[in-house]
Amino acid sequence: MENERLKKQIEFLKEIDKLKQVFRQTLLMDGTRHENDAEHSWHLAMMAMVLSEYASEKIDISHVIKMVIVHDIVEIDAGDTFVYDEKGYEDKAEREKKAAERLFNILPEDQANEIKGLWEEFEERKTKDAKFASALDRMQPIIHNYYTNGHSWREHGVKSYQVLERNKIISEIAPELWQFINDILEDSINKGYIER
Amino acid sequence: MENERLKKQIEFLKEIDKLKQVFRQTLLMDGTRHENDAEHSWHLAMMAMVLSEYASEKIDISHVIKMVIVHDIVEIDAGDTFVYDEKGYEDKAEREKKAAERLFNILPEDQANEIKGLWEEFEERKTKDAKFASALDRMQPIIHNYYTNGHSWREHGVKSYQVLERNKIISEIAPELWQFINDILEDSINKGYIER
Numbered sequence: 070m071e072n073e074r075l076k077k078q079i080e081f082l083k084e085i086d087k088l089k090q091v092f093r094q095t096l097l098m099d100g101t102r103h104e105n106d107a108e109h110s111w112h113l114a115m116m117a118m119v120l121s122e123y124a125s126e127k128i129d130i131s132h133v134i135k136m137v138i139v140h141d142i143v144e145i146d147a148g149d150t151f152v153y154d155e156k157g158y159e160d161k162a163e164r165e166k167k168a169a170e171r172l173f174n175i176l177p178e179d180q181a182n183e184i185k186g187l188w189e190e191f192e193e194r195k196t197k198d199a200k201f202a203s204a205l206d207r208m209q210p211i212i213h214n215y216y217t218n219g220h221s222w223r224e225h226g227v228k229s230y231q232v233l234e235r236n237k238i239i240s241e242i243a244p245e246l247w248q249f250i251n252d253i254l255e256d257s258i259n260k261g262y263i264e265r
Numbered sequence: 266m267e268n269e270r271l272k273k274q275i276e277f278l279k280e281i282d283k284l285k286q287v288f289r290q291t292l293l294m295d296g297t298r299h300e301n302d303a304e305h306s307w308h309l310a311m312m313a314m315v316l317s318e319y320a321s322e323k324i325d326i327s328h329v330i331k332m333v334i335v336h337d338i339v340e341i342d343a344g345d346t347f348v349y350d351e352k353g354y355e356d357k358a359e360r361e362k363k364a365a366e367r368l369f370n371i372l373p374e375d376q377a378n379e380i381k382g383l384w385e386e387f388e389e390r391k392t393k394d395a396k397f398a399s400a401l402d403r404m405q406p407i408i409h410n411y412y413t414n415g416h417s418w419r420e421h422g423v424k425s426y427q428v429l430e431r432n433k434i435i436s437e438i439a440p441e442l443w444q445f446i447n448d449i450l451e452d453s454i455n456k457g458y459i460e461r
Contacts (some may be wrong), residue, residue: 072441075441075445078316079445080313082308082311082312082315082408083294083408083412086295086308086409090297097285098279098283101286104285105304107307107308108303108304110306111334112278112282114330118331118335118380121276131330135314138311138330172437180315212279216279236381249268
């Protein structure tokens with residue numbers, strides 16, 4: 070291939086195929102296997118399209134979609150960190166920053182900066198788009214847990230108060246979705262999927 | 266849940282989880298297993314972000330991304346049709362139309378129309394955005410086949426002339442990507458991954 074720029078782009082697209090092999094704690098809704106990061110990212114993009122009306126501030130849906138599509142790529146090197154794993158969170162930022170350097174820099178410089186910018190915006194959770202993207206990212210595994218009888222909550226002994234504590238970013242940017250989360254958590258307690 | 270609209274939206278987001286269990290002919294780049302439609306759709310969204318500069322007409326990347334994110338949802342009911350399966354293509358449109366009616370109509374009417382509109386635009390391949398989205402959809406399995414020593418080409422006895430014939434939509438909307446496809450096909454012939 071003579072086109073050096075395209076060569077780098079294809080190399081990056083080949084490398085990120087590995088995201089399909091990064092497995093999460095969450096099970097698929099049918100409970101048959103763990104979900105991987107690529108599927109999860111796709112699901113978040115669909116959530117962004119369907120649930121954007123619940124954002125309490127005006128958001129740019131297309132920008133949110135781009136963020137959720139790229140947000141987990143760093144986990145190819147850094148691995149998935151379970152949201153309730155306090156120890157894993159200690160060096161998460163460092164591991165992921167290193168991963169971002171290696172992975173995004175496979176791309177031509179301008180695109181590396183663009184994609185890294187989207188990832189950093191997501192990680193910092195400062196803009197309203199990033200907050201909404203993050204809320205979807207936090208909400209999706211809760212829904213999966215609800216529909217799989219609390220699988221990863223039970224496996225890791227996660228309590229309802231921890232779910233509420235760790236995911237309250239949802240309450241700021243999407244109060245109606247937060248109400249929904251509270252409702253299914255209450256139902257999960259009643260059904261024995263999770264302890265209060 | 267009192268909010269009937271949110272209830273429909275969540276039901277839809279739950280239903281489309283099944284896309285993660287619709288497997289394609291293509292193997293992952295590491296050759297360990299078949300790829301599913303959700304992962305594939307995510308990969309196309311990344312390709313749209315990285316390769317949009319090769320579109321020969323001005324395209325709306327965000328619109329292309331939305332289209333590739335939704336384009337395969339109908340396969341939850343209709344199944345994946347291998348692009349070289351002429352018999353499967355006979356009733357593909359009919360099967361997928363029926364699937365679209367059932368699946369998208371789980372959503373509130375306005376959103377059902379929006380998502381169905383994106384899917385129809387993709388299927389009709391008339392707009393420049395749809396042509397580019399379709400080109401990516403055709404290009405991705407060719408790259409996967411190249412990096413997995415021609416796995417699904419060999420499995421189904423697909424010839425190089427068929428790949429060129431079935432995927433020429435790429436040549437119209439992205440000539441440089443078409444050149445790249447021609448280059449890797451030529452290399453695939455030399456390496457014995459595919460017959461001319």
